[in-house]
Amino acid sequence: MTSPTAEIRLEVRRQDGPGARARWEEFLVPGTPGMNVISCLRWIQANPVDSGGRPTTPVAWDCNCLEEVCGACSMLINGRARQACTALVDELQQPVRLEPLSKFPLVRVLVVDRAVLFEHLKRILGWISIDGLHDVGPGPRVPEKQRRFGYRLSGCMTCGSCVEACPQVSARTRFMGPAALAQAVYFNLSPLGRIDAEERLEAVMGEGGISQCANAQNCDNACPRGVPLTTAIARLNRATSWHLVREWLAR
Amino acid sequence: MRTANILVIGGGLAGQMAALAAAEQNCRVDVLSLVPLRRSHSVCAQGGINAAANPKAQGDGPWVHFEDTIRGGDYLANQGPVKRMCEAAPGIVRLLDRMGAAFHRTPEGFLDFRLFDGSKHRRTAYAGATTGQQILYALDEQVRRYEAAGMIRKFEGWEFLSAALDGNGSCRGAVAVDLASGEVRAFPAGAVVVATGGLGALFGRSTNSLLNTGAAAGALYGQGAIYANGEFIQVHPTAIPGPDKMRLISGSALAEGARIWVPRNGKRWYFLEEKFPAYGNLVARDLAVREIHDVCCRQGLGVGGELKVYLDLTELPKDVLEVKLAGLVQLYRRFMREDPAVVPMKVSPAVHYSMGGLWIDPQQMTSIPGLFAAGECEYQYHGANRLGGNSLLSCLHGGMVAGRSAGAWADGAHGDAGAGLQAEVVRQEAWLGSVASMQGRENPFRLHEELGRAMTEQVTVVRTNAGLDAALEKIQELKERWDDIAVCDPAKGTNQSASFVRQLHHMLELAHVIALGARLREESRGSHYKVDFPERDDRFLKTTLARFTPDGPRIEYGEVDLQFLAPRPRTDEEAGP
Numbered sequence: 016m017t018s019p020t021a022e023i024r025l026e027v028r029r030q031d032g033p034g035a036r037a038r039w040e041e042f043l044v045p046g047t048p049g050m051n052v053i054s055c056l057r058w059i060q061a062n063p064v065d066s067g068g069r070p071t072t073p074v075a076w077d078c079n080c081l082e083e084v085c086g087a088c089s090m091l092i093n094g095r096a097r098q099a100c101t102a103l104v105d106e107l108q109q110p111v112r113l114e115p116l117s118k119f120p121l122v123r124v125l126v127v128d129r130a131v132l133f134e135h136l137k138r139i140l141g142w143i144s145i146d147g148l149h150d151v152g153p154g155p156r157v158p159e160k161q162r163r164f165g166y167r168l169s170g171c172m173t174c175g176s177c178v179e180a181c182p183q184v185s186a187r188t189r190f191m192g193p194a195a196l197a198q199a200v201y202f203n204l205s206p207l208g209r210i211d212a213e214e215r216l217e218a219v220m221g222e223g224g225i226s227q228c229a230n231a232q233n234c235d236n237a238c239p240r241g242v243p244l245t246t247a248i249a250r251l252n253r254a255t256s257w258h259l260v261r262e263w264l265a266r
Numbered sequence: 267m268r269t270a271n272i273l274v275i276g277g278g279l280a281g282q283m284a285a286l287a288a289a290e291q292n293c294r295v296d297v298l299s300l301v302p303l304r305r306s307h308s309v310c311a312q313g314g315i316n317a318a319a320n321p322k323a324q325g326d327g328p329w330v331h332f333e334d335t336i337r338g339g340d341y342l343a344n345q346g347p348v349k350r351m352c353e354a355a356p357g358i359v360r361l362l363d364r365m366g367a368a369f370h371r372t373p374e375g376f377l378d379f380r381l382f383d384g385s386k387h388r389r390t391a392y393a394g395a396t397t398g399q400q401i402l403y404a405l406d407e408q409v410r411r412y413e414a415a416g417m418i419r420k421f422e423g424w425e426f427l428s429a430a431l432d433g434n435g436s437c438r439g440a441v442a443v444d445l446a447s448g449e450v451r452a453f454p455a456g457a458v459v460v461a462t463g464g465l466g467a468l469f470g471r472s473t474n475s476l477l478n479t480g481a482a483a484g485a486l487y488g489q490g491a492i493y494a495n496g497e498f499i500q501v502h503p504t505a506i507p508g509p510d511k512m513r514l515i516s517g518s519a520l521a522e523g524a525r526i527w528v529p530r531n532g533k534r535w536y537f538l539e540e541k542f543p544a545y546g547n548l549v550a551r552d553l554a555v556r557e558i559h560d561v562c563c564r565q566g567l568g569v570g571g572e573l574k575v576y577l578d579l580t581e582l583p584k585d586v587l588e589v590k591l592a593g594l595v596q597l598y599r600r601f602m603r604e605d606p607a608v609v610p611m612k613v614s615p616a617v618h619y620s621m622g623g624l625w626i627d628p629q630q631m632t633s634i635p636g637l638f639a640a641g642e643c644e645y646q647y648h649g650a651n652r653l654g655g656n657s658l659l660s661c662l663h664g665g666m667v668a669g670r671s672a673g674a675w676a677d678g679a680h681g682d683a684g685a686g687l688q689a690e691v692v693r694q695e696a697w698l699g700s701v702a703s704m705q706g707r708e709n710p711f712r713l714h715e716e717l718g719r720a721m722t723e724q725v726t727v728v729r730t731n732a733g734l735d736a737a738l739e740k741i742q743e744l745k746e747r748w749d750d751i752a753v754c755d756p757a758k759g760t761n762q763s764a765s766f767v768r769q770l771h772h773m774l775e776l777a778h779v780i781a782l783g784a785r786l787r788e789e790s791r792g793s794h795y796k797v798d799f800p801e802r803d804d805r806f807l808k809t810t811l812a813r814f815t816p817d818g819p820r821i822e823y824g825e826v827d828l829q830f831l832a833p834r835p836r837t838d839e840e841a842g843p
Contacts, residue, residue, distance in 0.1 A: 031757065032759075047509050048509070049508055049509050049601070050509055050510075051508075051510060053510055054509050054510045057510065057711075060711060060762070060763065061709060061711035061712060063754055063755075070754070072754060072755040072756075072757065072763075073754070073755055073762065073763055075760045075761075075762055077301075078476060079301055079305055079307070079475045079476055079477055080305075080307065080309060080310050080475045080476075081475070081476065081508075081510055081511045081513070082310060082511075082513055082514075082597060083597075083600065084309050084310060084396065084399055084593075085301075085304075085305040085306075085307075085309050085310070085475065086304070086305055087301060087305045100510075101600050101601070103601075122446055122759075122760055123446075123757070123759065123760040124760075126760055128446075129302075130302075130422075133302060133304070133410070136407075136410060137410055137413070137414050141407055141410060142407035142408060142410055142411040143364070143365055143366045143407065143408075144411070145361075145364050145365055145408070147290055148286060148287060148290055148361060148666065150356075150357030150360055150361060151364075152360060153360045153363050153364070153377070154360070154363035154364040154365075154366070156371075156374070156375030156376060157371055157375050158371070158373070158374075158375045159370070159371040159372065159373050159375065159378075162368055162369075162370070162371050163589070165368050166368040166393060166394060166400070166592075169368050169400060169403060170396065170399070172304070172305075172309075172399070173302075173304055202366070205366050207364065207366060208366060
């Protein structure tokens with residue numbers, strides 16, 4: 016812990032484009048009470064000078080809501096994937112080391128392209144197939160207890176922290192990662208979402224699906240919103256097993 | 267499939283609903299957004315969505331909801347569109363329910379509704395204190411379904427630059443830049459819907475997300491779109507002040523029974539409950555904020571001598587804190603490192619919402635033919651002050667109307683607009699180039715700080731003509747200094763500094779509109795409170811209409827639609843609505 020007004024030492028891994036050379040750049044930022052990593056980056060943006068007083072270009076990074084609900088500001092902070100908005104500087108070891116997430120294509124400095132996360136949501140049919148926008152009456156009744164579990168799953172902000180933390184996610188395995196699997200569970204729980212349940216199970220049993228999970232359980236700790244990822248994956252495992260049995264019996 | 271194609275700018279609730287409504291009419295739809303749709307600012311909405319659909323709320327109905335909305339807005343909202351919105355609300359909530367939004371339920375599984383500020387009826391459907399997130403995701407999932415079917419295309423990471431107008435001044439598409447590569451291109455369309463949200467960044471720190479700069483609306487205003495009621499800016503009574511932003515603590519806390527107090531003579535003074543016995547802490551936001559301001563600033567009773575009060579949740583049951591207020595309680599714990607279950611929260615008022623926006627007609631079309639607007643960037647539904655729980659509703663209802671209107675309009679839009687589009691691309695490339703090469707002495711981020719300070723000090727809770735004159739002078743000065751900015755990053759792609767400099771240009775134009783509108787409105791109404799003119803004066807029961815000129819906004823006044831409800835003075839009995 017440091018005093019909140021002391022100077023903050025920040026190291027940023029800089030790579031200005033996919034092919035560019037990576038280097039570390041150090042910054043000194045005046046601390047203010049309650050400061051988070053985003054505030055440091057915004058200070059650098061307004062004062063783009065490194066710790067040696069040399070002018071440089073601002074650090075590029077993604078952020079938006081600053082309330083840990085939009086999922087934009089994921090980065091590696093002291094080696095751990097998390098949201099920069101809730102990374103309060105006086106709780107961090109210094110120098111604070113910032114790196115881009117490593118499992119997504121780099122765009123610039125701390126900005127990465129996480130489009131693949133949304134592609135996975137397509138693969139698992141991450142929607143409810145309603146008939147249209149017209150008012151045909153209410154949705155089905157859902158017991159409040161069941162809703163509460165669904166609500167925990169639907170808090171997933173697709174930030175990519177669990178994917179970054181999962182040792183199974185790599186270019187080789189093409190594993191879709193915990194978030195998308197948990198969303199499959201979410202939709203299969205919903206009384207209307209269940210319409211597509213079998214297709215969803217088939218999707219997660221395909222390449223890069225649930226069979227790639229090696230139960231490392233890093234995801235639960237990595238999730239900033241406490242989405243019960245391993246619980247969901249365990250449920251999904253049971254559901255896919257039953258699905259196989261049913262398929263076999265139906266042959 | 268129809269040949270008509272619709273371009274939607276903005277991927278929050280309003281934009282997504284417009285996209286779905288247009289796609290459902292078999293239009294081809296392109297959605298352009300600065301961020302992946304799921305990260306839009308709608309995700310931050312906490313409290314809930316209003317719909318008079320609760321069988322338990324005796325005496326409530328769409329008409330009562332309508333009355334609350336009109337009175338809460340101090341009669342400045344157009345009554346026809348507001349009435350249609352309130353009538354559509356129950357159907358919209360049922361639709362969200364079918365989409366799977368994780369609304370809180372009664373134990374037997376029906377939708378549950380909570381009280382919310384500005385009303386006496388339990389009318390607000392909610393999902394913990396993350397209702398916006400749940401509803402945004404529900405729509406995002408439907409958009410993804412259309413995307414997978416090839417009916418909606420998404421352009422995420424693109425920034426809107428300008429509308430492409432044809433020789434008749436009609437909108438035939440838009441020009442935008444791909445932020446990652448710097449590529450500028452035209453998006454031809456039979457009709458365009460802008461749904462680009464609010465403008466909290468004009469005030470420096472606000473409850474808004476960082477991308478809520480109002481830049482798109484400002485650019486369109488610069489192209490001739492009329493901007494209406496800009497001076498009406500809602501300040502929310504309760505937010506956690508931080509060095510980077512004001513984090514909203516929504517009215518849902520008050521709705522669940524939290525109480526606001528300050529210490530006075532060694533005792534707790536529940537000043538809102540004392541002053542507004544009928545509504546107590548759930549009094550309309552503008553009245554609550556002015557009272558907090560008065561207690562803290564004039565009477566000097568703010569917590570720690572600052573503009574801060576206690577928001578006390580310590581007496582609420584654990585279940586309410588952890589389920590009904592989930593999200594909000596965690597937010598406070600995370601950023602303040604104190605437990606609201608044990609210690610009263612310390613909160614301050616913060617700029618939250620713009621009631622004003624692009625002028626639209628009842629079909630949501632702006633003053634530029636073929637250009638529609640929905641959500642916070644338009645002015646239609648909230649008058650002089652927005653009711654809690656009505657923003658999500660106005661986004662969804664307005665988006666639905668805009669999407670359908672745009673589809674119908676596009677059917678009639680024929681002829682080649684190619685030359686106009688290309689000319690606009692050339693113009694925008696030149697503008698980007700000139701901004702990128704700015705090598706002056708000013709720092710854009712410091713200019714922004716100065717703008718935020720002037721706007722917050724002079725153009726928020728308590729306004730005076732002298733203060734507004736000072737703000738106008740400051741805005742003029744900043745406009746001149748903008749020309750002397752230095753852009754210190756030469757990169758073509760992912761150049762956030764150059765992007766911000768462009769946005770700042772449009773922000774200054776909108777700031778001018780807001781401050782001038784406030785200066786000329788010599789009365790107090792809703793969120794606009796002027797010490798020199800403390801009473802409502804119905805000679806000003808008029809819509810402020812601002813048009814761009816190179817010398818600053820030209821302000822005129824238009825009639826308000828008062829067809830159902832005649833104006834009455836606001837009394838405490840109806841202090842909320």
